Amino acid sequence: MFEDLRDLYQEVIFDHNRNPRNFRVMDNANRQVEGFNPLCGDRLTLFLKIDDHVISDASFQGSGCAISTASVSLMTEIVKGKTEAEADTLFKQFHEMTTGKTEDINLEAIGKLAVLAGVREYPARVKCATLAWHTLDAALKNEAQSISTE
Amino acid sequence: MSIFPVEQIRADFPILGETIRNKPLVYLDNAASCQKPQAVIDSIVHTYSHEYANIHRGVHTLSVRATDKFEGAREKVRAFINATNTKEIIFVRGATEAINLVAQSYGKSQLQAGDEIVISAMEHHANIVPWQMLCQQIGAVLRVAPMNQQGELLFGAFEQLLNDKTKLVAITQMSNALGTINPVEKIIAAAHAKGIPVLLDGAQAIPHMAVDVQALDCDFYVFSGHKLYGPSGTGVLYGKQALLEAMPPYQGGGDMIRQVTFAKTEYAGLPHKFEAGTPAIAEIIGLGAAIDYVTAIGMDNIAAYEAELLDYATQQAEQIKGLNIIGQAAHKGGILSFTLDRIHPHDIGTMLDSLGIAIRAGHHCAMPVMDFYGVPATARASFAMYNTRQEIDVLMQGIKSLIEVFG
Ligand SMILES: Cc1ncc(COP(=O)(O)O)c(C=O)c1O
Numbered sequence: 001m002f003e004d005l006r007d008l009y010q011e012v013i014f015d016h017n018r019n020p021r022n023f024r025v026m027d028n029a030n031r032q033v034e035g036f037n038p039l040c041g042d043r044l045t046l047f048l049k050i051d052d053h054v055i056s057d058a059s060f061q062g063s064g065c066a067i068s069t070a071s072v073s074l075m076t077e078i079v080k081g082k083t084e085a086e087a088d089t090l091f092k093q094f095h096e097m098t099t100g101k102t103e104d105i106n107l108e109a110i111g112k113l114a115v116l117a118g119v120r121e122y123p124a125r126v127k128c129a130t131l132a133w134h135t136l137d138a139a140l141k142n143e144a145q146s147i148s149t150e
Numbered sequence: 151m152s153i154f155p156v157e158q159i160r161a162d163f164p165i166l167g168e169t170i171r172n173k174p175l176v177y178l179d180n181a182a183s184c185q186k187p188q189a190v191i192d193s194i195v196h197t198y199s200h201e202y203a204n205i206h207r208g209v210h211t212l213s214v215r216a217t218d219k220f221e222g223a224r225e226k227v228r229a230f231i232n233a234t235n236t237k238e239i240i241f242v243r244g245a246t247e248a249i250n251l252v253a254q255s256y257g258k259s260q261l262q263a264g265d266e267i268v269i270s271a272m273e274h275h276a277n278i279v280p281w282q283m284l285c286q287q288i289g290a291v292l293r294v295a296p297m298n299q300q301g302e303l304l305f306g307a308f309e310q311l312l313n314d315k316t317k318l319v320a321i322t323q324m325s326n327a328l329g330t331i332n333p334v335e336k337i338i339a340a341a342h343a344k345g346i347p348v349l350l351d352g353a354q355a356i357p358h359m360a361v362d363v364q365a366l367d368c369d370f371y372v373f374s375g376h377k378l379y380g381p382s383g384t385g386v387l388y389g390k391q392a393l394l395e396a397m398p399p400y401q402g403g404g405d406m407i408r409q410v411t412f413a414k415t416e417y418a419g420l421p422h423k424f425e426a427g428t429p430a431i432a433e434i435i436g437l438g439a440a441i442d443y444v445t446a447i448g449m450d451n452i453a454a455y456e457a458e459l460l461d462y463a464t465q466q467a468e469q470i471k472g473l474n475i476i477g478q479a480a481h482k483g484g485i486l487s488f489t490l491d492r493i494h495p496h497d498i499g500t501m502l503d504s505l506g507i508a509i510r511a512g513h514h515c516a517m518p519v520m521d522f523y524g525v526p527a528t529a530r531a532s533f534a535m536y537n538t539r540q541e542i543d544v545l546m547q548g549i550k551s552l553i554e555v556f557g
Contacts, residue, residue: 001551004171004504009497014556040496041513041526063526065494066556125500 007118008125009066016070021077022059029057034146035135037127042068046076046135053084065128071116072132078113084140091133091140098129154455159447160536162187173506176541181326181354181485181532182510184379186440193439194381197432204428206405220431223438224421230441231371232362233388237420240394241429244385245353246276248372249320251387251424252349253280255397256370257318263289265317268308270332271297271522272325275515277351281320290317297522301328301477305336312344319348323355327516327528328477329460329485331355338367347393353377357534358456358483360449363388379534380440381433387424394420401426444535452535456484459533459542466546472553476528484533487514490549493556495529501552502529507545 002009026032026047035044044062048055058076063069079087093110100120119129127149138147160166165185168175177185197219203212205220224236233239242248261267267281271294278292285292293316295308303321312319319341324331334350341348347369352361356373363371370393375384389397399406399417403426408416417423444452463486467473472491490498499511510530513520520526531545 001548002501002504002555005501008500009555018557039512040494041517041520042494043526063494065496067497069494122500125496128496 008122010115010118012074012112012115013066013070016073017066020060020069020073022073022080023061024059025061026057026059029059031139031142033135033139033144035062035131035138035149036146037064037068037131037149039127039149040065042128042131044068044072044132044135046072046132046139048136048139050084055079055082055084055087060132064131065125067116067119067125067128068131071129072135074113074116075132075136078111079136087136088140091137094133095130098126154451154535155447156455156536156538159187160538162189162443163536164188164191166536170506170508171504176505176507176544178531178533178537178541178545179508179510180357180534180537181377181514181530183376183382184357184534185536186379186381187443189443190380190436190439193436194432197435201435202432205431206422216431216435219435219438220429223434223441226438226441227386230361230445231386231388232364234364234391238388238391238394240387240389240421240424241434242385242387242424243383243430244374244376245351245372246280246374246385248370248385248387249276249349249351250280251400252320252370252372252389253284255400255424256389256393257281257284257290258288259396259398261288261290261317264315265290266293266311266313266315267291268293268295268311268316268319268321270295270303270308270321272301272303272328272330272516272519273320273322274326274351274353275517276353277320277322278518291315294518295321297330300479301325301330301519302479302481303330303332303337305333305340308337309340312341312346316341316344316346319346320351321348322351322353323361324352324358324483325477325516325519326354326485326532327514327519327530328479328487329482329532330477330479331359331481331483333481334366334368342367354483354485357444357452359453369393375433375437375440378437378440379443380437381430383430384433384437391420394424397424399423399426403427447535455535456533459537459539460484460486462539463531463533463542463545466542467549470546470549470553473549476523476525485530486532487528487530489525489528490553493553495527497556498529498549498552501555502545502548505544505548507548509545 029047031048042064049057349370352373371388376382495511
């Protein structure tokens with residue numbers, strides 16, 4: 001019935017929405033940022049443990065739509081073990097993929113995250129996918145305690 | 151009542167023939183804005199084709215024609231809400247501007263530090279923020295009358311808030327987030343018993359029920375044209391003449407003056423005192439056409455038909471496991487706000503959109519209502535006189551299917 005939506009709601013997204021990975025409070029986090037999307041009221045808290053410029057652990061709490069939950073769940077998986085610089089590069093690639101500024105993004109480099117490329121066709125939903133990454137960006141910069149997409 | 155001519159009405163709304171993502175449009179976002187009948191579209195085309203010029207400014211024929219039509223729309227609004235005279239009908243951009251006008255003109259001139267304004271827990275941001283701004287400016291205090299889990303005003307608690315310091319009650323006649331219809335007659339009687347004027351936010355009520363401002367005896371009544379099948383950019387502030395007379399202008403400029411020198415300006419009389427600058431001329435004439443259109447159908451007929459639609463939709467929704475209706479007041483207008491277990495309203499909105507169904511997903515400019523129910527957002531289907539039972543069936547089938555897909 002929802003054929004048109006298959007690019008947006010891929011099975012991976014349903015899976016991460018049903019069983020979000022790294023969904024927990026992290027007691028020994030050394031970065032913690034709250035992300036807020038005032039448009040839909042989605043709120044998440046991102047926890048990072050960064051040792052020697054390497055993200056040794058990432059987790060989150062909060063509630064949101066399937067796209068935003070899957071996006072943050074996938075993100076915490078993929079950034080674990082990456083250096084801050086690598087995570088920053090991923091943020092930029094992800095941003096370009098979802099806002100569709102470049103046609104030939106390297107889907108390979110971005111790996112599993114490519115399942116979120118479908119939001120490009122749904123301008124009203126792009127922020128759902130990018131909220132997690134803007135929150136990560138703020139956590140890496142270590143400047144703000146909370147960010148908002150508006 | 152004879153059978154409601156819904157198919158005939160649908161045929162009058164060209165946009166209802168649109169297909170969205172290859173499916174027939176099912177438009178259920180009427181609380182946000184209603185679609186326009188051909189009569190309103192034609193009115194705008196006619197004005198710009200034959201009768202357009204600036205108003206109140208020229209001796210030339212076109213200006214006179216446009217002025218007559220514009221003032222004719224004012225008379226239509228007066229008759230529609232049964233105001234005493236057209237001086238009490240102020241044209242503004244919408245309900246939001248009307249409330250801001252009252253807050254800044256009436257509020258600033260009549261209220262003082264320590265005075266209190268009473269609103270309710272179910273207000274739209276448009277009936278919260280202008281009062282907060284006023285409170286900040288003059289040191290007044292905003293009091294909020296609570297509601298119960300069904301989304302009904304707690305009348306006793308409301309009454310207890312009224313005291314010597316209360317200088318205004320501003321309350322919605324019908325909630326956009328919940329559908330609750332408030333007992334405004336009782337509210338007004340209680341406030342007047344203590345000499346407190348009442349502003350009714352009629353933005354949601356006006357397309358769904360007959361409104362008689364004299365029978366209600368409200369002091370101010372505000373609504374937006376775009377929710378009454380009329381053009382956007384149009385709105386109405388009704389105020390009792392004595393109150394409006396005593397209020398200072400809201401904005402300064404052309405059309406609102408009698409005489410200007412650099413030393414002093416003498417303001418125009420009502421209603422022009424509050425209508426600075428060139429208004430939305432063709433749109434307001436179009437609002438008059440919208441009023442003619444709904445009047446011909448009959449507000450009581452519309453109310454009865456929509457009540458049936460809401461009953462049907464509520465019955466159907468109650469059958470769906472995992473669906474929670476938000477707002478279950480005994481007295482409700484055609485709004486079905488709901489959440490689904492484990493499925494976010496935005497996902498509901500996107501999925502239904504792919505089936506051609508337009509609903510609203512979000513906080514509905516009523517964040518305090520969302521906080522009250524402990525949800526970030528709801529999905530909301532809102533009905534108008536052109537909706538049908540078949541459309542509600544399509545909606546319910548869509549909801550069932552998406553619950554299945556989400557698993
Ligand atoms: C109850 C209520 N009040 C006020 C408004 C504001 O109306 P507008 O945005 O047309 O000024 C709305 C619109 O959604 C509403 O539903």
